[in-house]
Amino acid sequence: MNSFNLESLILLQQLEKVTKNDIATWGGVSLPTLSKILNRQKEAPDSLFERVSDNSGYPLEFFQRDTSIPPAYELTYRHTSRTTIQELNAIAAEYSLLSDVADTLAGKMNIKSKAGWIDQIAPKTESITHADIERLASLARQYMNLPAHGAVSNVTRALERCGIVVAPLHALTPDDADTKLSSDGVTHPLSNDELLSIGFKEDSNAGDRDRFTKAHELGHLILHKYRRLERYSEMEREAHAFAGAFLMPEDDAKTLINPNIMLSDFLQLKASWGISIAALISRGYDMNILSRDRWRSLYMQLSARGWRKTEPITVVKEKPLLLQQILQKEYGDKNGFIDSFTAEHELGIRFGYLDVWAGGLIEQGSELGYRARRF
Structure with a gap:
């Protein structure tokens, strides 16, 4: 028998935000039977994982991986009383996969x-x-x-x-x-x-x-x-x-932010430093350059102009490259196309995740450079 990992079924459930009943349906077993399997009261047949693989689109190797999900309290994801368990589980599961793939x-x-x-x-x-x-x-x-x-x-x-x-x-x-x-x-x-x-x-x-x-x-x-x-x-x-x-840095903040700075002055600072106006105001307050009254006044002005939701001045988004370069070196050809089949099966993860994490990959055989986002 293959060395399938029962925890992979839980990982899949968290990633896809589905129920145990969905996993049971994909695996062609009843919910009570799946529960007994997960509780180690009944042995899981290889066919269960094979059917779940076929129906979920995850490679069979996904169910053989030994990915451990860190407890939510060890992750830095900021959660509030409104954060759902499903949300936390999905983020923890995907982050653990990302970390595991990067380490692999x-x-x-x-x-x-x-x-x-x-x-x-x-x-x-x-x-x-x-x-x-x-x-x-x-x-x-x-x-x-x-x-x-x-x-x-x-x-x-x-x-x-x-x-x-x-x-x-x-x-x-x-x-x-x-x-x-x-x-x-x-x-x-x-x-x-x-x-x-x-x-x-x-x-x-x-x-x-x-x-x-x-x-x-x-x-x-x-x-x-x-x-x-x-x-x-x-x-x-x-x-x-x-x-x-x-x-x-501290010296720059003391040079550029003064106690009487005007809200309009932050526009140029944002353009030059790539920092939001709100964060610059907070920086001035944290450095004790701005008094509490001045800090409050600037934030009230920010709200009055509707800048709390959408600030003026566009800062260009930065595109990650490292993971894309690593995957390209390991699974790519000279034309920049990725061998998605090999990548999926060696890393035990749907290619769609690799595509998202790397910011866009082009599969071998893709027509017109089709980017394979499979979500």
């Missing part, structure tokens, strides 16, 4: 971690100060070979040069327009993979928000590698502060 590719291609510096600078004491966060953001720039001052020209590329896979997640970009997700990014600070991973929401969000999300998740990777705070909101506050400090 690293092993196949002998790619070694370039992010060991995170372990070196990650704080281990429970309590850290604002000054500590400023210092760690400065150190991160140093280890990432970024200038000490000035804007980060491309946050995504800076992360990828450190061997951090940055990928849009299907679960963070739901097909249902009515679904309101709680967060735009997710990572796993406790991970020891050769290639760390950051998942983000790929939609019409402005490029400035996209850049901040990725810097925010980098903050989690550093600040919460060895620290797990009792209040999740405090972890979020720290990561926000880190993102602000990483994107606009």
